[in-house]
Amino acid sequence: MSCLVKRNPRTASRQYEENTLVITPDDRQVHTLNATGTFLWNAIGEQGAEKDALLRKMAEAFDAPEETLRQDMDAFISELEGKGALIQESCRK
Amino acid sequence: MKEYFRTHSTPVIAYLELTLRCNQACVHCYLERERPGEREELSRPEIRVMLEGLAQLGTLILVFTGGEIFLRKDLLEILEESRKLGFAVVLFTNGTLITPEHVSRLYDLAPLGIEISLHGADPATHDAVTGAPGSFESALGAIRLLRQKGLRVKIKGNLLKSNRGDYNDLIALADGLGCEYTMDPFIFPCRDKDPAPLSERLGPDILKTVFSDSRLIRGKKEGPGKEYLEEPENRLCGAGANVLTVCSNGDVFPCLPLKLKAGSIRETSIARIWNESPVFQRLRTYRVKDLEACRECPSKKHCLRCSALTYNETGDLLGCSPMSMQISEVRREIYRKKALSGV
Numbered sequence: 001m002s003c004l005v006k007r008n009p010r011t012a013s014r015q016y017e018e019n020t021l022v023i024t025p026d027d028r029q030v031h032t033l034n035a036t037g038t039f040l041w042n043a044i045g046e047q048g049a050e051k052d053a054l055l056r057k058m059a060e061a062f063d064a065p066e067e068t069l070r071q072d073m074d075a076f077i078s079e080l081e082g083k084g085a086l087i088q089e090s091c092r093k
Numbered sequence: 094m095k096e097y098f099r100t101h102s103t104p105v106i107a108y109l110e111l112t113l114r115c116n117q118a119c120v121h122c123y124l125e126r127e128r129p130g131e132r133e134e135l136s137r138p139e140i141r142v143m144l145e146g147l148a149q150l151g152t153l154i155l156v157f158t159g160g161e162i163f164l165r166k167d168l169l170e171i172l173e174e175s176r177k178l179g180f181a182v183v184l185f186t187n188g189t190l191i192t193p194e195h196v197s198r199l200y201d202l203a204p205l206g207i208e209i210s211l212h213g214a215d216p217a218t219h220d221a222v223t224g225a226p227g228s229f230e231s232a233l234g235a236i237r238l239l240r241q242k243g244l245r246v247k248i249k250g251n252l253l254k255s256n257r258g259d260y261n262d263l264i265a266l267a268d269g270l271g272c273e274y275t276m277d278p279f280i281f282p283c284r285d286k287d288p289a290p291l292s293e294r295l296g297p298d299i300l301k302t303v304f305s306d307s308r309l310i311r312g313k314k315e316g317p318g319k320e321y322l323e324e325p326e327n328r329l330c331g332a333g334a335n336v337l338t339v340c341s342n343g344d345v346f347p348c349l350p351l352k353l354k355a356g357s358i359r360e361t362s363i364a365r366i367w368n369e370s371p372v373f374q375r376l377r378t379y380r381v382k383d384l385e386a387c388r389e390c391p392s393k394k395h396c397l398r399c400s401a402l403t404y405n406e407t408g409d410l411l412g413c414s415p416m417s418m419q420i421s422e423v424r425r426e427i428y429r430k431k432a433l434s435g436v
Contacts, residue, residue, distance in 0.1 A: 010203035012181035014153040016097055023181045025203040032094050
């Protein structure tokens with residue numbers, strides 16, 4: 001099953017070298033993304049991205065088993081969704 | 094990221110004075126009497142270029158201030174453009190010109206903060222400070238509209254002789270409206286050095302009350318650890334290091350009240366001003382150890398030093414401001430009494 005992952009349009013963000021600061025204005029929290037998080041944040045971009053497409057981009061960029069990458073990606077998405085920075089929608093089989 | 098911002102000069106916060114026109118004439122206003130008019134204000138294309146430059150420099154938070162920002166008819170378009178470029182936006186306003194249509198569009202812009210100045214909890218007190226009859230009711234109406242929409246509002250009060258430093262009713266009003274609040278006892282001279290606002294400063298007795306009130310104490314309380322002015326290698330403040338201000342006519346300053354011109358974006362790109370201006374380069378070299386006046390001061394542990402206040406009061410960026418001295422002595426006395434009582 002693949003889902004469209006989008007940045008919450010209410011967030012603000014800026015990249016500083018390999019890290020990114022993301023602000024969720026509704027709770028006024030600042031979240032720091034590490035290099036992998038920054039890669040995923042940029043891959044999701046303004047338009048959003050399918051999880052399958054994100055996983056393919058990760059596989060191209062990182063030398064790690066697919067299952068490890070999938071777990072990292074799911075953990076990232078789940079955590080940022082919980083913080084209100086990402087939204088998952090239109091999941092399809 | 095703290096280490097990154099300590100070692101890199103990045104203007105994380107930019108204050109943008111979109112207009113210096115105002116529909117109020119507050120008794121304690123620090124703006125200069127002679128200031129740029131509407132014709133001299135930056136145009137939308139000029140602002141767009143500046144915003145793109147700030148995004149490249151790493152600015153994350155834009156604080157829109159004035160004057161009264163809602164006097165600019167294109168304010169919401171500027172805010173929308175800012176959000177598209179990834180900035181978080183904060184608005185400083187007197188609230189009097191905010192309409193239901195504004196509120197609806199503001200919600201979509203997800204502002205990080207909307208800060209509205211209220212200088213009294215009743216029309217007579219507030220309007221006497223602003224010199225604008227009806228301004229209290231207009232501001233209150235805007236706050237209610239914003240809160241109904243679920244937007245976070247902070248009420249900003251200045252503690253003045255004109256409002257007798259009476260902030261209790263204002264806090265009750267803010268609580269009733271579901272607003273955050275801040276009550277500020279710091280009154281600056283005008284940026285053109287006119288001392289007129291200083292006549293509004295409160296005396297030490299009311300300052301003792303203010304700095305003893307747990308509702309008004311921000312940040313960490315003084316403890317046994319070293320405070321900011323006790324660390325010799327600390328920067329003086331963020332002005333010119335992590336903060337900048339762009340005036341309505343494109344002039345660039347280190348921070349809102351510190352009128353040391355670093356350049357004009359009408360002549361030089363914001364990136365070049367930030368990276369090469371001698372004003373900014375000099376500010377970045379200053380450290381706490383350069384503050385000779387503070388070195389032996391018994392109150393430095395309790396001081397809320399502000400370089401802009403010092404400069405505007407004394408003409409010496411590295412000197413000691415009488416207001417800071419007064420406040421640090423008040424805080425020191427409060428701390429001493431608390432320590433003695435074991436509270």
